[in-house]
Structure formats: C-alpha cells, structure tokens
Amino acid sequence: MIRLLRFPLWHLLVLGWLALPRHSAAQDRRRAASPRPAPATRCDYHLRWDGKSSRLGVQLDYTAVSADSTVFVFAPEHLGGQADIFQVLENLRPGPTDRLRVVPAQQKIVVLHTRAGRHTLHYVLNGAIAGPRQKSTPRELFRPVIMPGSLYLTSAFFLLQPQDCPPAASSLQFDQFPAGVGYFLSAAPRATPGSRQLLQPGRQQFWTMVLGTDIVRREYRVHNIPYYSLTSRRDTVNRMSQELAPFFTRFFPTLRTFWHDDQDAYYYLCVLPTYNTEPTAGGFGWGPGFIMKYSGPFDNWAKLIVAHETSHSWIGSQLTLGENSFANQWFGEGFNDYVCLINLAASGIFDSQTFLEYLNNRTLRPHYTSAIRSAPNDSIAPNYWRNTAYQRLPYRRGLLYAFYLDNQVRLASHNQYTLRDVLLALRTRARALQAKDPNANLSVDDFIETAGRFMPREQVAHDVAVHMLQGQPLDFHHFPLIPAFRVTFDGEVPVLGLTGTTPLSAIYSW
Template sequence: MKTNKIKIIIILLLIFSSFSYAQQNPFMDYVLSWDGESSILEVELTYSVSQKDSTVFIFGDPDFGGQNDIFNTIKNIRVSKPEELRLDEANRRITVFHNGAKKNKISYEIDGSFNVDKPTVASQTELFRPVITKGMLTMVNIHFTMKITDESNPLVSFSWHKYPENFTYFNSVQPSQKNPSMRFTDNYDKLSHILYFVMGDNIDVKEYNVMGVPYYCVTTIEDRYGNDLQGNFIPFFESYFPSIHRFWNDTDFPFYSLTVTALQNNQKEIGAGGFGIKNGFVMKLGKKFDTREKYVTAHETSHSWIGIKMMLGHDSFDNQWFGEGFNDYITIINLANSKIFEKEDFLNYMNEDNFKKHYKSEIKGVHNDSIAAKYWTDYANYGVLPYKRGLIYAFYLDNQIRLASNGKFTLRNMLLDLHALRRTKKHDEILTVDDFIDVGAAYLDKKELAEQIAQHMIEGQPIDFTNIKLIDEFDIEINDGVPKLSLTGNSDLLKIYRW
C-alpha cells in the first residue's frame, strides 16, 4: 500500500513537472563576451520555445542605419544538435528547427569592424552601427539582439560573461549598476530600441541630481577633436535640465541619461547625430562640440515631453508641426532661460535658421500630408518643414496668448493644460488636434485657433507677419517677404521667458 502511494506521488510529480515545463514563462537570456581588444562581440542566447517545432528570429533593422547586408554584422551563427539552422539572408530570418531538443540555445558573433581604407559614411557606418574596437564598445540592443516573430513578450535578461574588468561600464536600463556580470531583466515589449551599452577604457560616467531625478552623463574622456565633453555638459545639468523640468512642473522620471561618445572614423570631421532611447539620448560626435551640438542636445532631451509623454495623433508623423516644431520652440526658450543661448544665439536661430530659411523655401506652402513621403528622401527641403512651421506658429501663438491675457498667461500655460489632459487619458487613448484646440480655447478664440491650424499647419500657408502685433519686447520687420525678429530697447530674454 505504501509503495503504491509513493508511485502515485511520483507520477503526479512527473505530470506536474511536465505541465510546469510546458507552461513556463517565455524567456530570452543573453550572455555577452568581449575581450576589449577585438571588433567581435560573442553572444549566447538561451531561450524557451513553448512546445513549438521551430523558432523564427529576425535580426537587425535596415531602417536603423541602413544596414542592408545584415550578415556582414552577424556571423558564425550556430546551434547544437539535434537542432538545425536555416538562414534566409534576403529577409534577415534565422530559423531554428528544434527536433525535440529540450534546451534551446543559439550562439553568434557581432562584427563591429569597418573598412579603414574606405571613407566613413556618417549616417550608415558610424552613427548607427555597433562600435566594437580596441578599448571601446557602444551599441544599442537592435545591433545584437534577435527579434522574435510571435506574441509571447518574453522576459529578456542580459549579463556579461567575459569583459575587461578595468573598463568603465554603463547600461541604460539600470544605470546605477556598475558590475557587468550582474544580470538585469525587462519584458521584450519594453526593450525595443531602448537598451544602450557603453564599455571602455576612455569612458567617464558622472551622476547628477537634477531636482531629485538621477541624471547620468556618459562621455569619452579624450577624443581627436579636443573636446572636454564632461565640461561641455555641466551647464546642461546645472541650468538647462532644471529649467525644462520647471517649465513642465514635472520630475516624474526614474532617471535620465545623456550619452555622448566620439566617433571612431577615418575622416577628419563627419558631423554628429544621434537617437533617443527610453529615459535618455545618445549622441555620436564626429566634430568639435559647438553651438549646433548644444542645440541638438537640448532639442532631443526636450522630447521627453513633446514627442514622448505627449504627441498629437497615433504617430509622430501625423502632426510633426507640433511634435518637432513646438518642441523646438520649447527648446530654444529654455536655452535662453538657462543662459546657454544668449540674445545673439537666440535671434540667430529664430532669424537665420527659421524665418529666413522657411520664407525663402520654394516648397514652404506644400500641404502637411505631402511631407511624410519625401521626409527622408528630401530631408533638406521636406524634412525640415514641420520643424520650422511649428516653431514659427508656436512663437506666434505665445505672443497672442500673452497679448490676449495682458501678460497673465503664455503658451506654457496652454501646454501645461494639454499635458494635464494627456495624463487623464488611458494609455491607448491619443491626444488629437481637437484636444489641442479645445485646450487653447481657454486662452484664444476657438474658431480662430482652428482656422489657424487648418490654414498654416495643415494647408501650409505661411503666417503673414506684416500686420501682426507682438508683445512690446519684440519687433518684426519684413524684408523681401522674410520676417526678421529683434528685441526692442532693453528687453531681456530672461524676463520674457521665465518660470
């Protein structure tokens, strides 16, 4: 009798064990190795298959850096028997047939080398490629992780098996974690384009406290351009970031990271560029850090609000006049408020980079719906349109709200109301242009506001400043159809833009 009970218990345990295995939560566990010298990153991925006969991965994204021949980056892909591998290079598909295997693992290498005899192409070879070279590794997860084709949303974990112990290390998900061998995890759906690794012997990481928010500044220490990057960014942490948090009355951030590293390239100077990650911004720098780079840093970090916490429509292309143009106006007035841009910088940006270029543009009047199709193929003309349209309209709107309220309210008040409305909506609800108009109706005539957006932002007709009144601190003169902004008398930007 006792023996039979033991048998029954064993059988139940085996059934329960098999059920647990079949029902286990999906996972993907990445283990990384790099010797600090070579251009090769070794990757081992252990994963669950949930009783499927095969698993299909897709590697890389040509839209992120233009890597069309993806198998120049991922190499030496292998699995262990009884599993079998099939590669579809044209579609970047990697299929693993499991053949009854109980443990599922795929290993491969990421090659970060580039041809030193071929001139570096900034947008493709440097700005978005994985940088893996002697003493330096920087890369976003899309450079080395596999995209799954099912809906499992697995728990994804990362840890380093081999790495130079004397190198500085930073990851953008848990930035306070300084030990690469410690595993960290997150769900797959949260990791798209947001994980950034930096490791090297020429890397410095400083932590700041900005109004209670931990901020991390990650830079190369020395570069070929003579930059002192940590020194360059001190004004941002002391002045700009506090200014923009005060502007939005918002410090609801777990942390923020600014990562700026000098490019590894074979040309004297190739400019700069970057991309956003969750709670952070990455800049790849191929020149001296100057006024333009200050603006880019300010603009991209400002997207934490307009562009991330709130946008109009389902996607950023729907109303870029708001997502890019209004964000640009918030950027420039916060650069003025924080004294990073002086009067001359502010007026030069408004006049030379916006009024002059926009009003002289031959396509300035095209309809908003025609921009997306040519945004990337003709960025110099079409791509910049929503930035300039939106900034100019935001400046105009700010002046009209100030005048209508006798200086009691500004565009900031309207945007804070819009931000508050966004927080009342569910995650899957969107802000609309109608929401923008409804909020603005508390400050200006609703019908006029709707007509302005339809006429100037959607249909594309430039604002005629000839007979438009501005606040007393500003004056505009029109020369050959181009508005030129100036400050009157002893007007002070710090008094105009204060919060």
C-alpha cells in the same frame, strides 16, 4: 526580438538626414496593455570580449516553447538605413543536437530541434566599422561599434529573441571583459559588467550599452531623478563631459520645471565621438535616453540637437497630434523646437544673440525665401524623401507659429498666461484621453479647443487651418508681438529683435 510596431518620428539631423525610429511613451502604453508572455520563458545572454578584437562572442541560453523549432529575427528591418545589418552576425552555432536554417533576406534564423525547453545558440557580433570611415555616422549609430578599448551596442542590433514567445525575463552577463573599463547599461544603470543583470520586459528592452577604457561616466540628480552622462576620452577637440555639464545642471532642471514633471526613473545622454573623421552630428532617442555621435567642435548647433532630442520626451512622446507623428509635424517638431529653444534661453545656454540667430538666420530667412513655404501640410509626407526642403518645412513653420502663439496668448491674457500654460493644459487633456485608451493621441480639434481657452478660439481655428494646414506663411506685418520683441523687414523676410525692455531670461522664466 524587439518589434517596432511603427516608427513614431522621423528625425532629422544636421549634416545628413537619418531616418530612425524613436521609442515613445505610446509604445510603452501599448506594451503595458498587451498580454504578458508565458512566465517560464527566459533568455540569458553570456558575453565575451577581450577588449581588443572587433568581435563580441554571445552565448544565448533560451527557452524553446515549441518542440520542433524556434525562430529568431535579427534587428528591425533597415534600421537607420542599415539594409545589410544581418552581416554583423557571424559564427551562428546551435546546440550539439540542433540544426540551423538561416534566411538572410528576412534577417531570420530558424533553429530546428526535437524538444521544447532550454537550448543554446552561439553567435558573434562583428562591430568593425564596415566600409570607408568617411560619412560613416549612420553605421556608427545603428550598428554595433567594437573597436580596440571601446564597445557600443544597443538592444536593436544585439538581441536575438524567440519570435513566437518573447521571454518573460532576460539576463545579461559578461563572462569575459577587459580590466579597468568604464561601463553603462541603460537597463540597469547601477550595474557593473561583472554582475548578472536582470532585464525586465517593456521599456528595459530598449537598452544601450557602452563599455571601454575611454568611457567617462558621470551621474547627476535632476529634480531628484538620476541622470547619466556618458562620453569618451577619445575626443581630443572637446572636453565633452564638461561641455555637457550645463545640460544636467541647468537645461534639464529648467525643462522639468517647464513641464512640471518629476516623474521619471532615470535618463541618460550618451554622446560619443565618431571614428568617422568628417564633421558630423546625429542621434536618436532610445528608451529613456538619447544617443548622439559627433565629430568636430561641440558648437551651439550641436547643443541644439541634444536639446531638441531630449525635449522630445514630452512633445512627440507624451504629446502627439493626429493619427501619427507624421500627420502634424508642425506641432511634433516645430513646437518641440520652440520649447527646446526657449528652455535653452531660460537656462542661459543660449544667449540672446544665439537665440535671435536661430530665429532669424536659421528659421525666418530660410522659411520666407523657400520656394515651398506655402506648401500645404498634407503635401509634406509624400514629398518628404524626394525633396529635402520638405524635411525642414514643418520645423520652421511650427516653430514660428509657436512663437506667434506664445505672443498672442501673452497679449490676450495681459501676461497672465503663456504658451507653457497651453501645453500643460494639452498634456492634461492627453492624459485624460490615454486613461481611457492607451493608444489615444490628441487631435487638431483638441489643440484648438485647448489653445482657445487662452485666446479667442475662432482665431486659433483660423490660424491652424490657414497657416498650419493650408500652409500660408504668417504675415508678420499684421499682428502685434509683446513689447520685448520688435520686427523689421528685409524685403519679404521678417527680422526679429529685442527692444531691450525685458531681458530674455525674464521673458522665458517659470
């Protein structure tokens, strides 16, 4: 069973805010540093699905380490708000000489047996969409969805593993599956459903599987790294496979150039229409990929979700400021949002009008008219679930500070440096810290010291203390911007525009 030791980020999604865990590089580092389980243990999963039913049959052959019992826990507690996730498990059946004790309140299954060694446990996953279809997006993201011709699973709500001794290796294999299906298993991207797929511990435990007659699978190369696009023909509004293509051909290459990073094994985007009919979009980062479910047109703001979440492979994953990602969301969310926005502009997915619309109508105006715009940073966590205004506050505050800082670094260095240089230096610092301690995160002082190499350090220290930690909004009357930008005011609200001296694609190029 996956142990999610902490929930590194709480992700916020349009049209409904879903709480969800994100797999992080820090988790990988911790896992790599933890002792390996005994090598002889293994779990082998045999799957059966007829392509029509909402039920997936699983036969788990596992190694019992203790003679008398083996304990399994199903699904991380309340993952994505699914307090009743245990109900998807049906027909639990142990081997002929074993007995079961099931504790639904703890999502726990105890198999009582009389010897160690190999045992079998059968179970069924019911992937019917429970309850009314309206507003079912969390259910469609955080539970198995098994509908005629289409199956969606992640390891979070599939795997049963012995708790006392997680397997050293696992395998997964379909003994029955419908003909003519598209297939993708993120842990083994090249595998076909008929082959036996070996799953290594660690990162591969965070896998996603789609299988169905509706699945459209495309493969790209980004800086020579395999990238996979998984979409569905069920969408009759968008040709999603084509809609996503510019991400693979333009956005991801631009983003990897920005971060100067060609170091991943692979990445996937799994973007599937909901069975829910209300306009919606939501998703979560999972292993080396991002899963999104949506309905309605794939507009600029849905594109922004894809860009924002996939950008978290760096800020929020490789770069975290403070003890946890909740401490300084102005950086983890706001700076990530800025990096995502300027890469959307640099890759031509956002034109200058959309870029300014996001800054003005979706950031500056709601921020400068918000009743809580001056709330201090440490008031965000306690109010986060009580008042939705607090959920957007760090995004907007951080994005505006990142924009400001980018301008100040450019001005102070006579255009020799930009915020990108600050972030690359910060990553170098993070890597040095993590070389000594895999759990180390950057501190606010690391941020100040690093940015202070590119503009006056005292200014950075002041700005972080006053504008990010105390929460006082930046006063756009009192600082210059690069000549390409101008600012006017609508009452108290700053309004950004382009002067036309430099095109957006030239401001944001690397």
